[in-house]
Amino acid sequence: MPAEKITSKVRIREILEQAKFCWKHQGQNALLMAIHEGLLKKKVSFPLLEFAAREMALWIPENEQLAFTDTLVATKEMGSYVIAGIILQLRLPLHLEQSIQGACTYIVTGDQWYICDIIGERVLGHALVTFPEKTIPLLKQLAKYSDKWIVRAIGVATHYAVKKGLSPKFVEIVFKLLLSLSNATDFHVKKGIG
Template sequence: MDSIRSKKEIKLILSKLSDESLWISVIESELLKKKIKFPLLEFVGKELYFKIPDHKQIYFTDQIIELGYMGGYVISAIILQLRSEKHFEQSLNKAVEYILLGNEWYVCDIIGERVMGHFLLKEPEKTLPILKNYINHKDGWIVRSVGVASHYAVKKGLGKKYVEVTFCLLLSKADTKDFHTKKGIGWALKTISKFHPDIIQKFESSLLANPFIQSFFRKKIEIGLSRSSKYGSKYSH
């Protein structure tokens, strides 16, 4: 498989996009079928966001998603992320739609970080009420996306008061038996424990007393706490 290793190569390919009816086929053959690292795929998404008119962007991402390439999920997620200022709810709704269509853990994680996670980090007041709905979604991938989003936002510096709210939200699903949901929620709990051990300490007695918290999640919290001496002071605010 051919690979693309530079922004210069990407800009050259994108500069050839003239006939809109051929954009999807060119992007598929010249980018999606090539080996490209995620940061460069994110760059593709940003470049396309500024190249494609606003009213045509969702039609474009719909077509890219239908192709089913991993790189297409990254590109589409970045376009949704950049549309958030003007199209917040639509971007989240599309993210859910694409996760359900993809029906794979990596699709959930790619989109969950770049859309739900980014929104939680940048707009916690607007995003948390939506994640509270997602945590009880009938589809396990959407529940998992809450964990993925929480992991991303906390790792990137989500404000402590929002981390605490997020922690309580995640604990509300600590009785789940679904494998993929457990992985997502556990990932986030480990990250919170690593960066905010004081929050874990605050809830320690209730954690110990709660019979519904599975040993899997307790183990993730313990792993996070074991790494907190190195990371716990990074976001002390």
């Protein structure tokens, strides 16, 4: 039997209200189970999952958000990476380095190109377009990382940021960073750097 398809914000809000109720009365595990069954086991578009993440970030206390995203991505459901990516993105203004570090952890442990791309765009890419002065030095550090997915994520982040209007003076800097990685031999890294 195919998974139920969810196509409206109204339905997302209903699922989130139920999840919030479970969380308030039974704790974090009940919240995780409600999100897992209500959203992650269903067919839900990425924009609706992003909407759900933004809604949840309004009522999950800041000091509990990372524990939630950690347990969420442990399900290894594709949608969990979208939700975790948006929650980390929302934390960027106050917790830039911590959010990027969390994104890198999810990318490495996820060990798949699509996880790298989902998280890379939503966290590193958004950080680059929003806070380029603070993010570029971090990307330069990550370029030395031994994990292929982290190196690929630099390309993913750059492509996203350029598409979203990164200032030309920063485009030149990150383009040079990508050029410095152009001798990569791994297929996934080459594809991500483009």
